[in-house]
Amino acid sequence: MTMPDTSLSDTTATSRTDRSATPLLRVRDLSVRFGAVTAVSSVSFDVGKGEVFGVVGESGAGKSATARAIIGLLPPTARLGGSVLYKGEELVGASKARLRKVRGPEIGYVFQDALTALDPVRTIGAQLAEVLAVHRRMPARQALEVAADLLSELKINDPKRTLNAYPHQLSGGMRQRAVIAAALIADPEIIIADEVTSALDVTVQRKVLDLLLGVCSARGAGVIMITHDLGVVAQTCDRVAVLYGGIVAEEADVIGLFDAPRHPYTGALLRSMPRMGESGAFVPIPGSAIQVFGTLNTCPFADRCERAQPRCREALPAETRTPGGSYRCINPLEGMA
């Protein structure tokens, strides 16, 4: 199995074995380019029904670009390649009208910064009801009742008051819950949560995450949990993809990833993260994150990797299958980090 490079057309993940018959979402060889900048080179993963799938990586790894590509929410300058299958339906290149129908009732998107993700001049209620008006043609009064129910499910004490409030009148945690409600209100089957808690106070983060996951699991919705925080992954996810330089460096189930990382970047990430019980000794990754231009034909981590070999720079390492996932490295770690 060789995959010399990821030029936009000629790679297909033919060798991949299906884990489940038809996953809810199947991303294959997704690529996103902004002119010369390649935000995503080649990203593939599956998300099953009710699964919490983590996407972790440093700033600039291509997490948001991947997430936005899934629902076709990229600026017109972006060039999109590969395939996104939602319930077997191709979303890459789908019509605008079709994408609009997917956004909301099929795939919900929770934005990172709750203050800027809400319209400052309209009430929370108006913004939530609008989603139901668009997708269900639901009259405002009824929509507000649905919204109030959802808000109390998200443990907001006085939903009526919150619905009448403007975003600036709410606390950060409340606002983030309103943003979550806006993504959930049309009952999507997959929620993409892009760094939903990074703008929040640490004390509130955990609570908001629990609420989000609680509501999603109550509805059996799959979750794509995007974060730069491995702690969040450990606490919430079933499976995880580690992104680096626009590729999936490693994909595994969470326990496998933490116990036996194969990709040196994963290992370095784990070492850079203070672990419970162990005192103080975390090692930052030397160097800074890579910005990819044009076609990626090297291991993107080579400049920072302590296991790098000359061969690593000759081509993008092919995807190696493992029992629980895959990694892209020609000199992988064995056993414990």
Added chain:
Amino acid sequence: MLNFILHRAGQTLIVLFGVTLIIFFMLRVMPGDPVALMFAEGDDEDIGAARAEFERALGLDRPLYVQYFVFLGDILRLNFGNSIVRGGEPVLDMVARALPLTIELSIYALLIALVIAVPVAILSALKQNTVWDRGGTAFALIGVSLPSFWQGIMLVMFFAVWIPIFPVSGVLDTRLSITRVTGAPFTDAVLTGNWEAAWSVLRHMTLPALTLGTGICGQFVRVLRSSLLEVKHQDFIDAFRARGLSERAVVRHMLHNAMPTTAVIIGLRIGALLSGTIVIETVFAYPGMGYLLIQAINARDFPVVQGVVVLLTAMVIAANLMADIIHGMLDPRVKLSGGRGNK
């Protein structure tokens, strides 16, 4: 809110005081005085006595500062005095005749400006950095920089000389008449169901309104375009799309967000609009406040000039105040409060 009102009332008084001071002394410093204009120079001595008598009657013989305080006292009692020239007609009567005309003209101009500016700004903001945007920006620049009197004269030439579609002076065809209800000709014509007169008034107002409107329209395009661009790149716009809203709805929400800023600018531009009317009304011989003011200045009719200027100033202040209140209503984040530092 009370704080806001008190603060604004204080500001208003200061501005009005300054304006009375400036206009009063400017008039006295200007060469020529009303009495001299009435009594031609070089007449025989008898007139000297009559002239002194006249000056005394008008209080023009007293020291300037006394005259000023008398004037200030009158204004505070809302007594604007009588015209020196036109058989002593009360200034307020003259204003009452002219003001409704100017208000109607300004509203018409404002409407023209908005009707042109809103679509141009939307197009140019949505298609940023395309031909559409360049065209819109160039259009705004031309609108802003063309002097309106020049534009007015061009329009007069065009529509009077080459294709006479619109009348270029007055408010109404001489053969028509309007029953007075409010004093505003178009409104009265409509109220009394006099459609022919309404049409005639509208046609008379079109050229001056067009001149005024295109002048302020450039400003509107700029403001609306830049606030739309600011809104366009905010996260919540993409959040709307991520919730499956149509582009149409997204644009509507962008406009809603851009409205508050634009409303404030429109309020601030009311001053420019009114000062524009002074020139334009003269160019088009449209007997509103501006026309009245210029005529009074030419005749050195001090009470009329002073009264008109003070009233125009008060109107500008009122318009700004209204814009702030509307801003507060459109943008829930704005709290009306006194002084600076309101969030």
